[in-house]
Amino acid sequence: MNQLETDVLTIINPSNDYIFSKWKEKISMPSNYNLVNDITDYGQKMFQTIFEAYVIPVENRDKFIKKAACEETNRELFHQIPLSFLINTANIARKVIFTEINRFPETIKDIGTIQIVFSDIIDTFIYYISEYVEEKSIQKDKNQLTKESHEERLTLLGQMTSSFVHEFRNPLTTIHGFIQLLRSENPELPYMDIISSELEQLKFRISQFLLLSRRESVNQEKTLFNVHDIFDQIIAFIYPRLLEFNVELERRIDRDLYIEGYVEEFRQVIINIIFNAIDVLAEQESSSAIKVKGYRNEDSIVLTISNTGPKIPDDLLATIFEPFVTTKKSGTGLGLYVCNDIIKKHNGKLLCTSNDEWTTFTIVIPIASQELEKRTKEN
Numbered sequence: 001m002n003q004l005e006t007d008v009l010t011i012i013n014p015s016n017d018y019i020f021s022k023w024k025e026k027i028s029m030p031s032n033y034n035l036v037n038d039i040t041d042y043g044q045k046m047f048q049t050i051f052e053a054y055v056i057p058v059e060n061r062d063k064f065i066k067k068a069a070c071e072e073t074n075r076e077l078f079h080q081i082p083l084s085f086l087i088n089t090a091n092i093a094r095k096v097i098f099t100e101i102n103r104f105p106e107t108i109k110d111i112g113t114i115q116i117v118f119s120d121i122i123d124t125f126i127y128y129i130s131e132y133v134e135e136k137s138i139q140k141d142k143n144q145l146t147k148e149s150h151e152e153r154l155t156l157l158g159q160m161t162s163s164f165v166h167e168f169r170n171p172l173t174t175i176h177g178f179i180q181l182l183r184s185e186n187p188e189l190p191y192m193d194i195i196s197s198e199l200e201q202l203k204f205r206i207s208q209f210l211l212l213s214r215r216e217s218v219n220q221e222k223t224l225f226n227v228h229d230i231f232d233q234i235i236a237f238i239y240p241r242l243l244e245f246n247v248e249l250e251r252r253i254d255r256d257l258y259i260e261g262y263v264e265e266f267r268q269v270i271i272n273i274i275f276n277a278i279d280v281l282a283e284q285e286s287s288s289a290i291k292v293k294g295y296r297n298e299d300s301i302v303l304t305i306s307n308t309g310p311k312i313p314d315d316l317l318a319t320i321f322e323p324f325v326t327t328k329k330s331g332t333g334l335g336l337y338v339c340n341d342i343i344k345k346h347n348g349k350l351l352c353t354s355n356d357e358w359t360t361f362t363i364v365i366p367i368a369s370q371e372l373e374k375r376t377k378e379n
Contacts (some may be wrong), residue, residue, distance in 0.1 A: 004110055011357050012051050020047060022096045027089050035354070038077040046093060046125065047070060053121045062124060083133050094122045133240035140263055195231050195241045224368050227257040227294050227301065234270055241275070245282040253294035257301045260368040261346045269339045273361050276335060277307035284309065296367060303363040312354040320352055
């Protein structure tokens with residue numbers, strides 16, 4: 001590197017506030033304070049990239065600029081400011097650098113050689129910035145299209161299920177009523193318990209499907225309910241399935257866990273997660289177990305439902321709560337989507353982790369405000 005290049009780099013050095021202040025004077029800063037900070041930070045990073053790209057070996061230059069541009073496009077700034085503005089800031093940086101280089105008394109030929117290198121660096125930076133922004137835009141459009149497609153399918157499904165409400169429920173109610181009548185008149189009649197249990201299962205599946213219409217909670221009111229008590233009801237409901245597939249269920253749920261919300265929907269979530277676990281465990285020959293834990297963590301209730309089924313692949317785990325995603329051959333891919341939607345409606349979170357030993361669904365949900373207020377007064 002000759003003396004002229006050394007002198008030029010002294011001026012272009014990112015630590016030199018003078019040239020950076022010249023750049024800031026020439027660009028149009030937005031009125032939004034946060035964006036001003038983001039653009040300033042972006043400019044400093046851009047000047048640093050230009051400087052470092054000049055001093056590294058030529059064969060490494062393109063790779064270095066590409067990496068820097070990729071890192072820059074991950075900024076939130078690139079979702080709020082037009083690409084044309086950011087490209088313009090790079091071109092202004094070029095003009096500022098060239099203006100300072102032209103102040104040197106050396107020959108035009110020597111100065112021109114340095115300017116060509118800087119210009120090539122800035123053009124490469126602009127190219128990769130534009131390329132990554134375009135890729136992100138295409139991916140964003142694809143994601144939006146997928147989301148809209150899912151929403152259209154769910155809307156259609158919701159309309160269909162809503163129209164079938166009475167067609168499904170009325171016959172089931174009639175059959176259930178006559179089953180109860182038969183049991184009371186003929187207590188020794190065999191298979192009544194099995195028939196009744198299967199009807200309850202069918203009613204549950206229909207109710208789960210009907211939640212997709214998003215109209216089921218309209219006529220419900222939020223109530224204060226105890227998680228431990230809800231599990232007593234759930235265990236009684238799922239017990240036949242546990243026996244059928246020889247699945248061991250262990251639960252440890254604190255008795256003082258209260259939630260304010262739609263009790264039937266919350267019950268549906270727990271049953272659906274446990275039923276999914278039973279379906280998975282029914283396919284394996286090794287011992288099968290489900291563990292349920294419930295406890296309080298500060299102002300939240302944490303509920304974990306773990307099973308000893310096979311590990312869920314990482315790529316599937318990332319999308320497991322999206323509609324129409326399922327691990328089961330005959331699944332609809334809607335059960336966990338509905339569960340996640342219900343928990344969100346209760347201002348909670350539904351998470352899933354999976355390894356070679358356990359697959360765990362974790363519900364984190366706010367403790368009931370009345371109960372929280374009560375405990376605060378007690379303390």
